[in-house]
Amino acid sequence: MSKGKIREEEIRRIIRADDEWEPVGPTPMPSLTDLRNWDFRLLDTYEPFYAPFCDLCCLCTFGKCDLTEDKKGACGIDIATQQARWILICSLMGTAAHGAHGRHMIDHLIEKYGEDFKIDLGSQVNVEAPIIRTVTGLKPKNLGDLRKAIEYVEREMIHLVSATHMGQEGNYRDFESKAFHAGTLDHVALEAADIAQIVGYGLPTSIADTPLVDLGWGAIDVKKPTIVVVGHNAITAYAIVDYLRQHDLYDKVEVAGLCCTAHDVTRYDSSAKIIGPLSRQRFFLKAGLADVVVTDEQCVITDIPQMASEAGAAMVACSDKISYGLEEVSAKPVDDILREMLENQKQFLILDSEKAAEVIVRAALALAPLRQERKKLMTKEEASLLSAKCRGTCETCNRACPNLLPVNLAINQARQGDFTKLGSVFLRCIGCAKCEEACVNNIPIQKVMQAAAASDTYKIRAGRGPIHDVEIRKVGSPIVLGTIPGVILFAGCSNFPGDIDDVAWLAEELARRKYIVNLSGCAAMAAAMRKDEDGKTIYEKYIPEFDAGCIVNVGSCISNAHVVGAAIKIANIFATLPNRANFELMADYIINRVGACGVVWGPYSQKALCIGTGAVRWGIPIVLGPHGSKYRRLFMSKKEASDWRVMDGRTKQRVDTQEPTPEHMMLVTETKERALVTIIKQCFRRNDTPPGRAIKLNSYISAYKQVMGSLPDDLQNFIRTEKEIPIVYKREVIAYLKEVGWKPKISLSLPTLIGTYETKVPIEATVK
Amino acid sequence: MASELMTMPYYKINVLTGTKAAKVVSEPVEAARIIDKATNPLYVFGAEVIDSLVGDRLLIDFTLEIAKSRNIPICATAHVKKKMMELGVLPDSIYDIIEIVHFLKDKNWMGVRGKGFHDLVLFTGVRCDLAERGLSTLKHFAPHLKTFAICRRSHPNADFAVPVITKTEKWRVYLEGVISELGTVKA
Numbered sequence: 001m002s003k004g005k006i007r008e009e010e011i012r013r014i015i016r017a018d019d020e021w022e023p024v025g026p027t028p029m030p031s032l033t034d035l036r037n038w039d040f041r042l043l044d045t046y047e048p049f050y051a052p053f054c055d056l057c058c059l060c061t062f063g064k065c066d067l068t069e070d071k072k073g074a075c076g077i078d079i080a081t082q083q084a085r086w087i088l089i090c091s092l093m094g095t096a097a098h099g100a101h102g103r104h105m106i107d108h109l110i111e112k113y114g115e116d117f118k119i120d121l122g123s124q125v126n127v128e129a130p131i132i133r134t135v136t137g138l139k140p141k142n143l144g145d146l147r148k149a150i151e152y153v154e155r156e157m158i159h160l161v162s163a164t165h166m167g168q169e170g171n172y173r174d175f176e177s178k179a180f181h182a183g184t185l186d187h188v189a190l191e192a193a194d195i196a197q198i199v200g201y202g203l204p205t206s207i208a209d210t211p212l213v214d215l216g217w218g219a220i221d222v223k224k225p226t227i228v229v230v231g232h233n234a235i236t237a238y239a240i241v242d243y244l245r246q247h248d249l250y251d252k253v254e255v256a257g258l259c260c261t262a263h264d265v266t267r268y269d270s271s272a273k274i275i276g277p278l279s280r281q282r283f284f285l286k287a288g289l290a291d292v293v294v295t296d297e298q299c300v301i302t303d304i305p306q307m308a309s310e311a312g313a314a315m316v317a318c319s320d321k322i323s324y325g326l327e328e329v330s331a332k333p334v335d336d337i338l339r340e341m342l343e344n345q346k347q348f349l350i351l352d353s354e355k356a357a358e359v360i361v362r363a364a365l366a367l368a369p370l371r372q373e374r375k376k377l378m379t380k381e382e383a384s385l386l387s388a389k390c391r392g393t394c395e396t397c398n399r400a401c402p403n404l405l406p407v408n409l410a411i412n413q414a415r416q417g418d419f420t421k422l423g424s425v426f427l428r429c430i431g432c433a434k435c436e437e438a439c440v441n442n443i444p445i446q447k448v449m450q451a452a453a454a455s456d457t458y459k460i461r462a463g464r465g466p467i468h469d470v471e472i473r474k475v476g477s478p479i480v481l482g483t484i485p486g487v488i489l490f491a492g493c494s495n496f497p498g499d500i501d502d503v504a505w506l507a508e509e510l511a512r513r514k515y516i517v518n519l520s521g522c523a524a525m526a527a528a529m530r531k532d533e534d535g536k537t538i539y540e541k542y543i544p545e546f547d548a549g550c551i552v553n554v555g556s557c558i559s560n561a562h563v564v565g566a567a568i569k570i571a572n573i574f575a576t577l578p579n580r581a582n583f584e585l586m587a588d589y590i591i592n593r594v595g596a597c598g599v600v601w602g603p604y605s606q607k608a609l610c611i612g613t614g615a616v617r618w619g620i621p622i623v624l625g626p627h628g629s630k631y632r633r634l635f636m637s638k639k640e641a642s643d644w645r646v647m648d649g650r651t652k653q654r655v656d657t658q659e660p661t662p663e664h665m666m667l668v669t670e671t672k673e674r675a676l677v678t679i680i681k682q683c684f685r686r687n688d689t690p691p692g693r694a695i696k697l698n699s700y701i702s703a704y705k706q707v708m709g710s711l712p713d714d715l716q717n718f719i720r721t722e723k724e725i726p727i728v729y730k731r732e733v734i735a736y737l738k739e740v741g742w743k744p745k746i747s748l749s750l751p752t753l754i755g756t757y758e759t760k761v762p763i764e765a766t767v768k
Numbered sequence: 769m770a771s772e773l774m775t776m777p778y779y780k781i782n783v784l785t786g787t788k789a790a791k792v793v794s795e796p797v798e799a800a801r802i803i804d805k806a807t808n809p810l811y812v813f814g815a816e817v818i819d820s821l822v823g824d825r826l827l828i829d830f831t832l833e834i835a836k837s838r839n840i841p842i843c844a845t846a847h848v849k850k851k852m853m854e855l856g857v858l859p860d861s862i863y864d865i866i867e868i869v870h871f872l873k874d875k876n877w878m879g880v881r882g883k884g885f886h887d888l889v890l891f892t893g894v895r896c897d898l899a900e901r902g903l904s905t906l907k908h909f910a911p912h913l914k915t916f917a918i919c920r921r922s923h924p925n926a927d928f929a930v931p932v933i934t935k936t937e938k939w940r941v942y943l944e945g946v947i948s949e950l951g952t953v954k955a
Contacts, residue, residue, distance in 0.1 A: 629897070
């Protein structure tokens with residue numbers, strides 16, 4: 001179904017098409033199929049790779065249907081299409097989580113300030129919403145405009161969800177195109193949500209040097225009343241800070257967070273603390289250090305009420321998304337709520353954030369003096385006693401561990417008073433507690449870990465929000481020419497395959513090779529959990545600017561929008577290409593010219609999946625850690641065997657570049673060493689100039705030699721002319737190229753995919 | 769031929785969702801027979817081969833012996849290549865695990881020595897959860913080849929799998945048994 005004239009008129013009205021900041025491009029507020037040709041063009045080169053997690057389909061009462069190999073379900077679906085359907089379903093979950101967050105935040109702020117409340121991101125940010133501008137064609141001026149962006153997301157989602165029903169979409173490529181659409185909607189929601197909270201709560205913007213914030217449970221003064229906020233929608237956390245400030249209590253109460261609410265509350269007030277990522281939720285809450293546990297939404301472990309109860313802590317849920325069966329008491333007087341909480345240990349749902357804040361603070365003040373004895377980590381002697389029944393032989397704990405850890409050995413050694421192994425297991429633990437459930441002796445393994453866990457304090461820089469326009473002007477040229485070798489974003493969750501600080505290793509390896517390194521969410525937290533010999537974290541060692549060799553914490557998951565936005569801004573601000581309703585033009589520019597790569601080293605959530613899927617549609621490759629294989633789908637080329645023909649924008653001729661850049665759009669790597677060389681390789685772009693490519697190759701060769709011990713085996717794929725061979729490796733590279741029969745390749749100054757598929761975008765549009 | 773019975777792998781998580789399960793290869797001689805029968809096999813080494821000890825030897829010492837005894841080409845995944853070079857062996861191909869699986873799906877791919885598709889692919893040392901996903905891909909999308917997971921934790925999505933062997937000594941005996949039997953049995 002096409003949009004129809006009435007809808008087209010409606011869109012023009014919503015985006016104020018007559019505003020003349022830029023002409024309206026071909027795809028304002030795209031519907032499900034408006035970008036389908038672009039998607040299929042990507043899929044032609046980067047085929048979906050499916051790794052079925054289940055051979056069956058259990059979604060309707062025709063089934064279960066066995067889809068093994070070439071079998072079909074009762075509805076006719078095959079295994080590939082079923083995987084793609086799951087990808088769409090999971091992407092929609094992620095988009096909904098971010099979208100609902102944005103909707104809640106924007107509605108809340110409109111209630112507070114009105115829909116005309118102006119968007120002002122400070123003197124350094126004029127292109128305030130590059131994603132919203134590009135996708136919808138709307139230049140948002142106020143909160144009301146952000147609501148329009150979210151309404152667009154909501155409108156599209158109903159169609160996407162519909163496509164997942166039995167008997168609807170029946171082709172995997174179309175499911176993937178729809179998943180891309182969900183990813184695009186997700187990015188719109190991310191940007192709207194973060195802009196709303198930046199302007200509504202005065203979070204940092206137009207500043208790079210944000211304060212250093214304490215991270216780790218060692219940073220918390222548990223002698224004080226301790227409030228722990230968990231999740232990712234910080235409205236109640238902000239209200240708690242406001243209440244403490246208003247009552248002159250801020251230095252008397254500890255406010256600390258787990259997951260992205262922690263990022264956002266430290267953006268609001270830098271004296272709040274970050275405890276750590278999702279993988280530390282269960283460990284910390286079982287330790288009982290919190291007097292009051294506050295849950296909002298997204299990435300919140302679902303048995304928190306039970307854990308809080310067992311720890312003797314009060315617990316308040318604050319989101320309609322996570323109500324836990326609790327009584328909603330926003331209409332009750334605070335004193336009545338408190339009485340029931342303190343006298344009867346009742347837990348409540350309180351949707352009125354200001355009332356919740358008062359209840360939470362007063363409960364913490366009342367409970368803290370009574371809980372001092374419970375706010376102690378387990379001693380080694382206590383832990384050894386609790387482990388007494390373990391003999392280390394049954395291995396049921398190991399067999400249940402999703403991270404394949406030797407829990408049995410660690411607990412058995414702890415029983416004997418040696419906590420070394422348990423300490424290393426803790427560093428790799430993702431906090432799921434499946435080992436505890438499996439233990440035939442009911443050993444509380446997560447609690448025992450308290451005796452082995454280091455309680456260091458680390459420094460992380462508070463999330464800085466948008467990348468500045470002036471930074472884009474400075475780095476735009478070197479990025480596009482390739483002399484800044486790449487822009488990396490470490491995003492996503494804490495389902496790490498190895499040590500929690502591997503992200504810090506990767507980030508530092510890249511920063512010292514002059515990549516622009518950005519981090520967000522749980523990855524940004526984990527990257528802080530590694531100190532050098534001087535006791536400094538990467539946030540203390542590296543300049544927090546969007547520039548070569550710098551390290552930036554953009555903020556929470558919704559702040560990921562700013563890194564995608566930076567890629568768009570390079571096309572829009574540096575290259576002066578119009579971005580208004582011009583998705584394909586921007587994405588084509590990014591995939592050909594902006595050496596950006598996203599890394600989700602510890603993927604677990606559906607949110608991370610849809611962020612990554614959305615990034616691929618923008619032309620940004622994604623590298624996943626091993627757990628990412630359980631997402632079921634990747635996007636991979638056949639390397640040099642694939643079709644790498646593009647248009648030369650200057651001659652308008654189709655040209656075979658013969659070089660696989662970017663080589664893949666989403667892939668999993670097994671080890672951090674392999675990830676390092678893969679990330680570097682994903683930053684090659686067809687537009688790299690010879691000096692720029694030489695710099696990128698220098699990074700690739702040096703990293704490859706470091707971790708693989710030789711020259712890269714695919715070097716010949718990425719050297720187009722001899723000028724591109726890094727001087728320091730010239731002799732051995734030339735010898736290698738002779739050995740493999742290398743021949744020079746074409747190097748284009750205006751490569752584009754526009755013109756290689758059917759599109760409304762004229763090839764002339766790629767030339768500014 | 770695949771067994772009708774589901775093999776219960778060491779890692780119980782993430783795997784028990786299928787209807788077609790691996791044939792459990794309990795005896796080394798049987799494993800050797802499967803390898804010997806292959807006309808164009810490939811051996812994929814995962815990162816654990818350079819980290820995992822079997823008695824006083826690294827796992828890679830055993831896998832290299834298996835590969836050498838039948839001149840099986842090796843694909844070194846992850847960062848295995850470095851260790852192989854230290855041991856004086858150059859792998860035949862250097863793909864990461866997902867990349868090699870992606871190529872193996874394609875019957876028209878000429879294989880790492882240009883002889884056409886591999887009819888048997890051996891896997892050792894790939895992180896178990898990741899290996900299981902790759903084996904699932906090949907189970908569904910590569911009907912032209914058989915997979916054999918030579919891993920002591922067992923893999924239901926392979927065509928052939930070693931049973932769970934928790935004792936390192938038994939694992940050593942199994943591997944040595946395969947090595948000694950290779951080439952001694954007729955296809």
